[in-house]
Amino acid sequence: MSVCGAARCRLIQTRSAVRRILQQNRTACSHTNGPAESIREKLQAFPGGSIELQKQQESGIAVLTVSNPARMNAFSGSMMLELEQRVLELETWTEGKAVIVQGAAGTFCSGSDLNAVRAIANPHDGMQMCEFMQNTLTRLLRLPLISMALVEGRALGGGAELTTACDFRLMTSDGVIQFVHKHMGLVPGWGGAARLVRIVGSQNALKLLSGAKKVDPDFGKQMGLVDEVLHCSSGEGDTLAHAEQWLSQFIKGPAPVIQAVKKVVISGRELPLEQALETERNVFGTVWGGPANLEALALKPKHK
Numbered sequence: 308m309s310v311c312g313a314a315r316c317r318l319i320q321t322r323s324a325v326r327r328i329l330q331q332n333r334t335a336c337s338h339t340n341g342p343a344e345s346i347r348e349k350l351q352a353f354p355g356g357s358i359e360l361q362k363q364q365e366s367g368i369a370v371l372t373v374s375n376p377a378r379m380n381a382f383s384g385s386m387m388l389e390l391e392q393r394v395l396e397l398e399t400w401t402e403g404k405a406v407i408v409q410g411a412a413g414t415f416c417s418g419s420d421l422n423a424v425r426a427i428a429n430p431h432d433g434m435q436m437c438e439f440m441q442n443t444l445t446r447l448l449r450l451p452l453i454s455m456a457l458v459e460g461r462a463l464g465g466g467a468e469l470t471t472a473c474d475f476r477l478m479t480s481d482g483v484i485q486f487v488h489k490h491m492g493l494v495p496g497w498g499g500a501a502r503l504v505r506i507v508g509s510q511n512a513l514k515l516l517s518g519a520k521k522v523d524p525d526f527g528k529q530m531g532l533v534d535e536v537l538h539c540s541s542g543e544g545d546t547l548a549h550a551e552q553w554l555s556q557f558i559k560g561p562a563p564v565i566q567a568v569k570k571v572v573i574s575g576r577e578l579p580l581e582q583a584l585e586t587e588r589n590v591f592g593t594v595w596g597g598p599a600n601l602e603a604l605a606l607k608p609k610h611k
């Protein structure tokens with residue numbers, strides 16, 4: 308086969324591989340098309356706060372800020388809807404490499420807005436709100452971006468659950484993660500229990516949930532819930548810069564390669580072996596012979 312023919316063949320294979328990956332993602336997320344429209348209308352009835360998104364084209368790092376300072380960044384209903392929209396926007400950010408999730412005004416997030424919770428406390432609406440947030444947080448964790456929760460101040464209840472929907476958790480020296488659900492006669496509902504077990508193991512998850520334990524930086528690192536402690540206090544102002552600096556070690560290189568790395572890790576984490584191997588082959592096919600691969604081959608790199 309001529310070189311041209313071989314290249315055309317590889318291009319066709321790559322295109323079909325990308326179509327398969329997109330279909331797998333759609334299938335994987337198909338169950339997460341989300342609950343009935345009615346819960347959206349109910350959530351919209353509880354306005355307040357915002358979810359801000361700043362995409363830094365140059366660094367490839369997005370900063371997603373949970374902002375409701377008057378309520379310790381508690382999630383109003385409209386913020387839950389905004390979070391979904393921001394995550395959908397990041398799903399198609401082709402230049403993206405990473406996303407940092409933070410709270411405004413030096414604290415992370417104190418979970419659901421209790422005023423909204425009281426108003427939708429019936430089991431049906433409560434379960435629909437949970438399904439809505441589970442879908443959004445599953446998509447956040449499945450973003451083809453390396454994600455990090457930057458925990459300043461407190462991450463309580465649903466806020467603690469939000470930290471588990473990121474690949475990494477960085478905490479300031481005075482930060483606290485606390486699954487307070489038991490104190491409210493609840494269990495996590497946004498998927499936090501399922502993800503926590505996968506992060507720290509079932510015994511540690513049981514301790515944190517049944518004891519509603521306050522996780523400080525040292526305890527968090529010892530348990531494997533916290534990946535790095537920033538030796539600065541909440542609200543000092545340069546915590547985001549420290550977080551970006553920590554991330555930089557993992558996002559050197561072109562965005563397509565970083566996104567491919569995250570995709571193969573997602574499939575290894577979530578899929579049965581045979582399907583994970585297939586996804587890995589398909590993702591490999593999208594970067595094999597790509598610009599970064601050809602450039603590296605031309606440079607004959609030495610990995611000292």
Ligand SMILES: CC[C@@H](C(=O)O)C(=O)SCCNC(=O)CCNC(=O)[C@H](O)C(C)(C)COP(=O)(O)OP(=O)(O)OC[C@H]1O[C@@H](n2cnc3c(N)ncnc32)[C@H](O)[C@@H]1OP(=O)(O)O
Nearest residue numbers: 377378379381417418419420421422424463464465496497
């Ligand atoms: C699936 C989980 C999900 C659910 O079940 O739906 C949940 O997340 S339920 C909510 C879980 N979260 C909490 O229970 C946290 C409640 N808040 C606190 O424990 C404290 O506020 C704090 C976060 C520890 C901070 O305490 P402190 O520093 O003393 O400040 P204040 O308590 O005075 O708070 C300032 C201001 O913010 C309001 N606030 C705080 N958290 C929430 C919240 N989750 N919902 C609504 N409003 C909240 C608080 O009421 C104060 O406002 P004002 O009273 O108007 O001053």
